[in-house]
Amino acid sequence: MPETKPVLMQGNEACALGAISAGVRFYAGYPITPSTEIAEHMAEKLPDLGGVFIQMEDEIASMAAIIGASIGGMRTLTATSGPGFSLKQENIGYAIMAEIPCVVVNVQRMGPSTGVPTAPAQGDVMQARWGTHGDHPIIVFSPASVYETYYLTIAAVNLSQKLRQPVIILLDEVIGHMREKVLIPEAGKLLVEKASDLVPSDWKPYDEKGLTPLVPFGFGHYYHVTGLFHDQYGFPTGDPPQVERALDRLHHKLEKNRDEIILTNYIGHKEPRVAIVTYGCTVRSARAVVTKAYWQNRLPVGLLSLQTIWPFPAREIEALAKQVDVIIVPEMNMGQIVGEVERYARGQAEVIPLNRYDGEMINPDQIYEQMGRWLS
Amino acid sequence: MALIEHLTQEYLRTKKLPHIWCPGCGNGIVTAALIRAIERTGYDQRDVVIVSGIGCSSRAAGYLNFNTLHTTHGRALAFATGLKMARPELKLFVIMGDGDCSAIGGNHFIHAARRNIDLNAVIINNHIYGMTGGQHSPLTPTGMKATTAPRGTLERPFDLLVLARGAGATFAARGIAAQPRQLEQLIVRGATHKGFSVVEALSPCPIAYGRRNKLGGAVEMLRSMKDSSISVERAAETEDAELKDKTITGVIYSFDAPEYAEEYYRSISDNKG
Amino acid sequence: MENRQEILLTGAGGQGLILASIVLAEAAVNDNKNVVQTQSYGPEARGGASMAGVIIDIDTIEYPEVTRPAVLLCMNQASFNKYLPKIEPGCTVIVDSTFVSGPFHKDYKVQSFPITRMAKEKLGRDVVANMLALGVINAATGIVNRDIFRESIFKLAPRGSGELNQQAFDLGYHLYEEGPGQDVGISVQTPQ
Ligand code: SF4
Numbered sequence: 001m002p003e004t005k006p007v008l009m010q011g012n013e014a015c016a017l018g019a020i021s022a023g024v025r026f027y028a029g030y031p032i033t034p035s036t037e038i039a040e041h042m043a044e045k046l047p048d049l050g051g052v053f054i055q056m057e058d059e060i061a062s063m064a065a066i067i068g069a070s071i072g073g074m075r076t077l078t079a080t081s082g083p084g085f086s087l088k089q090e091n092i093g094y095a096i097m098a099e100i101p102c103v104v105v106n107v108q109r110m111g112p113s114t115g116v117p118t119a120p121a122q123g124d125v126m127q128a129r130w131g132t133h134g135d136h137p138i139i140v141f142s143p144a145s146v147y148e149t150y151y152l153t154i155a156a157v158n159l160s161q162k163l164r165q166p167v168i169i170l171l172d173e174v175i176g177h178m179r180e181k182v183l184i185p186e187a188g189k190l191l192v193e194k195a196s197d198l199v200p201s202d203w204k205p206y207d208e209k210g211l212t213p214l215v216p217f218g219f220g221h222y223y224h225v226t227g228l229f230h231d232q233y234g235f236p237t238g239d240p241p242q243v244e245r246a247l248d249r250l251h252h253k254l255e256k257n258r259d260e261i262i263l264t265n266y267i268g269h270k271e272p273r274v275a276i277v278t279y280g281c282t283v284r285s286a287r288a289v290v291t292k293a294y295w296q297n298r299l300p301v302g303l304l305s306l307q308t309i310w311p312f313p314a315r316e317i318e319a320l321a322k323q324v325d326v327i328i329v330p331e332m333n334m335g336q337i338v339g340e341v342e343r344y345a346r347g348q349a350e351v352i353p354l355n356r357y358d359g360e361m362i363n364p365d366q367i368y369e370q371m372g373r374w375l376s
Numbered sequence: 377m378a379l380i381e382h383l384t385q386e387y388l389r390t391k392k393l394p395h396i397w398c399p400g401c402g403n404g405i406v407t408a409a410l411i412r413a414i415e416r417t418g419y420d421q422r423d424v425v426i427v428s429g430i431g432c433s434s435r436a437a438g439y440l441n442f443n444t445l446h447t448t449h450g451r452a453l454a455f456a457t458g459l460k461m462a463r464p465e466l467k468l469f470v471i472m473g474d475g476d477c478s479a480i481g482g483n484h485f486i487h488a489a490r491r492n493i494d495l496n497a498v499i500i501n502n503h504i505y506g507m508t509g510g511q512h513s514p515l516t517p518t519g520m521k522a523t524t525a526p527r528g529t530l531e532r533p534f535d536l537l538v539l540a541r542g543a544g545a546t547f548a549a550r551g552i553a554a555q556p557r558q559l560e561q562l563i564v565r566g567a568t569h570k571g572f573s574v575v576e577a578l579s580p581c582p583i584a585y586g587r588r589n590k591l592g593g594a595v596e597m598l599r600s601m602k603d604s605s606i607s608v609e610r611a612a613e614t615e616d617a618e619l620k621d622k623t624i625t626g627v628i629y630s631f632d633a634p635e636y637a638e639e640y641y642r643s644i645s646d647n648k649g
Numbered sequence: 650m651e652n653r654q655e656i657l658l659t660g661a662g663g664q665g666l667i668l669a670s671i672v673l674a675e676a677a678v679n680d681n682k683n684v685v686q687t688q689s690y691g692p693e694a695r696g697g698a699s700m701a702g703v704i705i706d707i708d709t710i711e712y713p714e715v716t717r718p719a720v721l722l723c724m725n726q727a728s729f730n731k732y733l734p735k736i737e738p739g740c741t742v743i744v745d746s747t748f749v750s751g752p753f754h755k756d757y758k759v760q761s762f763p764i765t766r767m768a769k770e771k772l773g774r775d776v777v778a779n780m781l782a783l784g785v786i787n788a789a790t791g792i793v794n795r796d797i798f799r800e801s802i803f804k805l806a807p808r809g810s811g812e813l814n815q816q817a818f819d820l821g822y823h824l825y826e827e828g829p830g831q832d833v834g835i836s837v838q839t840p841q
Binding site for chain 1: 392423427437441443444447451454455459460462463484644
């Protein structure tokens with residue numbers, strides 16, 4: 001990948017630039033800390049690219065507007081934080097049901113409710129999974145650095161297009177707000193995957209035979225888009241076998257593309273006894289610990305960081321649990337991902353939560369201390 | 377006759393019929409007026425998009441043979457705003473019910489009006505939540521009964537078109553299902569108006585509203601709707617006292633103001649140049 | 650880890666500390682170092698106090714928060730009172746004597762310079778006090794190559810003010826080289 005000079009960049013800015021590199025030309029949003037810089041960058045950049053920036057009347061409308069624009073054929077993104085993410089849930093469900101691609105960024109802050117608007121927390125992990133009603137599939141990325149924010153935003157846009165599925169980026173306040181040295185590939189050199197423009201005449205929006213690219217409105221395919229269960233042309237149905245098939249369809253498309261969706265990264269000992277599993281900014285603290293413990297002191301430890309948290313990387317956890325005695329799961333909440341880790345560890349390893357929820361990051365010392373207990 | 381057949385073939389998804397509406401429901405009349413109005417605008421079928429919210433009337437989208445977008449409750453205008461901004465060349469008709477538009481969708485309604493974005497809102501006002509079985513809406517007249525107002529509602533209703541005006545809409549008209557030709561003309565006028573246009577179509581809901589309020593069946597409701605209406609032109613020559621319980625129909629107001637999508641695209645091309 | 654250097658810039662809102670932290674971080678990037686810059690947000694950033702951290706390392710920076718600053722800059726009394734107790738002995742503390750009057754505990758290496766006063770007197774603009782402070786810090790620590798630092802300042806300065814900001818930076822060096830004022834531990838305050 002060709003790389004230009006290193007630059008200093010803020011996480012929220014990297015998200016905006018990643019979106020633009022991936023072809024996003026429509027942004028609708030509502031101001032909310034700590035995500036506002038994303039909107040500000042988009043407001044600055046999109047007009048020059050012929051794109052649309054619109055500040056909507058509320059978070060619900062922002063979500064609705066990006067779905068509308070996606071149906072018009074644009075690549076779209078919106079960004080928010082906890083309270084706004086709660087409001088967006090209604091139409092996130094709509095986009096899932098109607099299979100409309102879009103990307104939703106939630107720069108997490110401490111909740112519940114208004115909480116601490118500027119304090120970091122990872123309390124929205126389960127909300128990202130189950131925030132909208134019904135038995136829906138979802139894709140959620142959790143970047144650990146400014147650079148990861150950039151490339152995971154690109155991945156999110158491309159995946160959402162390919163799978164006609166909303167993708168959520170659960171950014172930590174720490175990552176969104178910090179500036180960091182990054183190497184950004186030269187503009188224009190990135191491969192933006194494009195849904196095929198060539199559509200056969202028998203194109204169906206929800207073809208039973210499999211996923212088809214979305215043909216935007218205005219090209220003579222008079223299909224229907226609805227949040228109701230629908231048939232392959234989009235028309236409402238309540239017929240039980242059709243309903244079941246339609247829900248299976250939504251889930252199968254993720255399962256089929258699992259390898260492309262699930263992104264994880266392991267560093268450390270080949271045969272670890274103690275492993276850390278974490279995501280987002282907490283990866284930074286864990287990496288500081290593992291770097292020291294393994295690279296310097298050769299201790300049998302490792303770190304599995306999850307860039308994708310939903311769908312949950314079950315296989316990766318299963319495999320890890322077979323190798324280690326203990327899995328430590330640090331999170332800036334009261335324990336959310338740890339339940340999933342426990343479920344897929346299937347009793348093969350002891351799963352230890354490490355939680356902090358005072359609006360501060362978990363620091364390396366905390367992890368080191370916990371790890372030390374299991375190594376001695 | 378030939379025209380009707382043509383319209384049915386072209387613009388109705390005949391396979392999706394029969395519709396779900398109750399016998400005597402005014403939604404069919406308004407939908408038919410909408411189809412004729414679209415035909416009269418001469419728009420290319422490919423450019424027309426029907427957006428709707430949730431409720432009895434919003435089901436109309438499913439029966440119309442265009443690109444149709446049946447959204448979430450109250451949000452139709454917000455979806456439509458995104459689509460219009462992405463594709464300003466498309467002609468969007470946004471069908472909403474009274475509760476859909478003025479209660480849960482009230483915020484989107486006033487802001488679409490404020491932006492004066494070129495969307496054609498057609499609000500089918502039957503004074504009630506029909507799909508859920510007859511609860512009062514912000515357009516239910518004071519004193520009328522609903523399942524959630526068994527003794528008659530104490531709330532005061534919105535005047536939707538006054539609300540639209542206050543919020544900045546540049547065109548507002550009111551028609552009634554009892555006068556479908558006039559309604560058709562009003563929708564055409566709204567569609568050809570550049571900017572946010574509001575057409576309120578009063579429509580009988582004999583099942584969830586008429587019965588509970590002893591307004592009779594569909595025929596009686598249509599008749600009294602007609603009897604109590606007066607055109608804007610006639611109203612202008614009539615004493616205020618006589619207008620007290622009248623429904624004024626026709627184009628209530630229309631004026632020009634910058635249209636949002638056009639202004640936006642102009643501003644970005646100016647900046648570039 | 651040993652190469653990790655943490656710099657904490659503190660003071661009041663409006664003193665340009667956030668910008669200073671970004672300039673420092675940018676200069677470090679241009680000097681081929683790894684950098685993380687953070688700053689305080691929220692109500693306290695709206696009201697009075699301002700705080701920014703810069704971490705510079707030749708290795709990868711993992712944990713992004715400042716925990717053991719090597720340098721603490723205090724541009725007002727409130728920040729001095731707040732942050733001094735949090736640092737470890739050995740940290741280089743640089744204070745703006747224009748606003749900070751001590752007390753200077755003997756356990757800490759506190760160096761006091763009339764940063765804002767000099768910016769005003771010598772350059773006629775107290776808004777460049779932040780660049781002057783960076784000059785002092787870099788003179789004291791040599792964290793970033795001086796020429797690269799100057800270039801970065803020029804690039805990031807608002808149009809037309811590049812040279813002025815560079816002069817402020819150089820004046821910071823000058824102040825440092827002259828040695829901390831006789832005002833160490835003494836209250837030398839100019840009225841605000
Ligand atoms: S409930 Fe009322 S509005 Fe709904 S379909 Fe029946 S008559 Fe029409």
